[in-house]
Amino acid sequence: MPSSAHAAVQQHLIELGRRMAAAALPPQIAARAAMEEYFTAPPLPRVLRRPAAPANLPAEWLLGPDADASRRLLFLHGGGYVAGNIAAYRNFAMWIAAATRCAVLLIEYRLAPEHPFPAALEDAVAAFHWMRVHGPDGPAPARRAFLLGDSAGGGLVLATLLALQQRGAGRADAAVTFSAWTDLTNSGASMIENQDPRLGAVKAVPDLFAGLYLQGTEATHPLASPLFADLEDLPPLLMQASAAEQFRDDTVRVAQKILAAGGEARLDIWPDLVHVWQGFAPELPEAVAALRRAGEFIQAI
Numbered sequence: 261m262p263s264s265a266h267a268a269v270q271q272h273l274i275e276l277g278r279r280m281a282a283a284a285l286p287p288q289i290a291a292r293a294a295m296e297e298y299f300t301a302p303p304l305p306r307v308l309r310r311p312a313a314p315a316n317l318p319a320e321w322l323l324g325p326d327a328d329a330s331r332r333l334l335f336l337h338g339g340g341y342v343a344g345n346i347a348a349y350r351n352f353a354m355w356i357a358a359a360t361r362c363a364v365l366l367i368e369y370r371l372a373p374e375h376p377f378p379a380a381l382e383d384a385v386a387a388f389h390w391m392r393v394h395g396p397d398g399p400a401p402a403r404r405a406f407l408l409g410d411s412a413g414g415g416l417v418l419a420t421l422l423a424l425q426q427r428g429a430g431r432a433d434a435a436v437t438f439s440a441w442t443d444l445t446n447s448g449a450s451m452i453e454n455q456d457p458r459l460g461a462v463k464a465v466p467d468l469f470a471g472l473y474l475q476g477t478e479a480t481h482p483l484a485s486p487l488f489a490d491l492e493d494l495p496p497l498l499m500q501a502s503a504a505e506q507f508r509d510d511t512v513r514v515a516q517k518i519l520a521a522g523g524e525a526r527l528d529i530w531p532d533l534v535h536v537w538q539g540f541a542p543e544l545p546e547a548v549a550a551l552r553r554a555g556e557f558i559q560a561i
Contacts, residue, residue: 261531261532262531262532262533262546265544265545266532266534266537266544266546268543269534269537269540269543269544270458270459270534273298273459273534274458276294276297276298277458277459277460280293280294287342288343288372288373288472291339291340291342291343291469292342292344292345294343295339295343295344295345295348296347296348298348299348299349299351299352299539299540300539300543301354301355301539301540301541301542301547302542303350304324304351304355304357306325306358307322307324307325307354307358308321308323309321309322309350310323312365312367312396314367314386314387314394315383315386315387315389317367317368317369317383317387318345319346319365319367319368319387320346321363321364321365321396322350322353322354322356322363322364322366323357323364324354324357324361325358326358326361327357327362328361328362328403329363329395329396329397330400330401330402330403330404331361331402331403331404331406332362332363332364332365332395332404332405332406333356333357333360333365333405333406333408333558334365334367334384334391334405334407334408335349335356335364335366335367335413336367336384336409336416336417336420337349337409337413338409338410338412338413338438338439338441338536339371339411339412339413340411340412340441340465340469340472340473341371341372341377341380341412341469341472342371342373342469344368344412345368346366346367346368349366350366352410352539353366355539355541355551356408356551356554359551359554359558360406360408360554360555361555361559362406365387365391367383367387369383369384369387369416370383372469372473372475373473373475376474376475377473377474377475377483377484378477378483380416380473381416381419381423384416384417384419385423385424385427385429388405388407388420388424388432389429389430391405392430404561406432406433406434406435406436406561407420407421407432408435408436408437408438409436409437409438410437410438410439410536410538410539411439411440411441411535411536412441414437414438414440414442414499415437415440415441415442415444415486415510417435417436417437417440418435418437418440418442418486418489418514419483419484419486420432421435421494421495422482422483422489422494423483431495432495433495433561434497434498434558435494435496435497435498436498436500436554436557436558437497437498437511438500438536438538438550438554439500439501439502439505439511439536440507440510441466441510442486442487442511442513443485443488443509443513444466444470444473444479444484444485445470445479445480445485446466446467446470448506448507448509449509450505450506450507450508450509450510451509454505454506455506459534459535461506461535463506486514487510487514487517490521491514491517491518491521491523492522493521494518494523494525495524496523496525497515497518497523497525497526498525498528498554498557499511499515499526499527500528500529500538500550501529501530502530502532502533502534502537503529503530504531504532504533504534505533505534505535506535507535508529511527511529512527512529515527526557528550528553530546530550537550
C-alpha cells in the first residue's frame with residue numbers, strides 16, 4: 261500500500277485534470293499548461309543554477325552542494341513529446357542533482373507537433389555530445405556521463421543510447437528511466453488494465469501524443485519506440501515504474517529484452533503509485549526513496 265501522502269498527490273492530479281478539461285484548450289496547449297503544475301517538488305536552496313547553451317538549446321546546469329562537475333547527467337524531461345520545459349522541471353531536476361551528486365544538465369528539446377520526430381532525438385544527441393566536453397565551469401571533458409529521463413523522456417533516453425551506438429558516437433556510462441514510454445504503438449497490457457480516468461490516464465492520450473510526435477513515421481520505428489530496437493550492448497540501466505500505471509509494461513518489456521540480450525537492466529517496480537511519482541518529493545516518501553535508489557545507482561558507477 262502507498263503511504264498516506266499518496267492520496268494528496270492523487271487529489272492534486274485530479275484537480276489539475278479538472279481545470280485543464282474546463283479550459284477546453286487544444287491538446288498540446290493543455291498538456292503544456294498542465295506540465296507547469298504537475299510536479300509538487302519544491303526548490304532546494306543549496307542547489308546552484310548556471311546557464312548553459314548546448315547546441316543552441318535552452319538549458320541550464322543544476323549543481324547540489326556535493327556535486328562533482330566532472331560527473332554529468334543529461335536530464336530529458338517528459339510530457340509526451342508535446343510538453344515540458346525548464347520551468348516545469350527545474351525543481352524536480354534539483355532533487356535529481358542532489359540525489360546523484362552530478363552536475364545535471366536540463367534542456368528544452370524541440371516539441372511536437374511543431375517539431376515532429378526525430379527533432380527531440382537530434383537535440384538530445386547533440387546535448388549529450390556537448391555535455392561530454394563542456395561542464396558547468398566551461399570546456400572540460402567529463403569523467404562520467406549519464407542520462408536520465410521520465411515518461412517520454414525515458415523513452416528518449418533509450419533512443420539516445422541507441423542513436424549514439426548506431427553512429428559510433430561514444431556512449432553513456434549508465435542511464436536511469438522513470439516510468440518510461442518506450443512503445444508508441446501503446447500495445448502493453450497495462451495501457452488498458454491501468455487506465456484511471458480520474459487522473460487522465462486513458463489510452464486515448466498517449467495515442468494522441470504519439471500521432472502528434474510521429475506524423476507519418478511508423479510507430480514501430482526503433483528510435484521512436486525503443487521496445488522494437490535491438491537492445492544489445494547498452495550501458496547499465498536502472499528502470500523504475502509503478503505497477504499501477506499505464507506505462508508499467510513499457511518498462512517491464514524493455515528491461516526483459518535487455519536482460520535477454522545479456523545486458524544489465526535493474527527493474528525497479530513500485531506498487532500502486534502515480535505516473536512519475538519521483539517528482540513529488542519530499543511530500544511523498546516513496547519519491548524520496550526512489551530518488552535515493554537512483555542516486556545510489558549513479559554514484560556507484
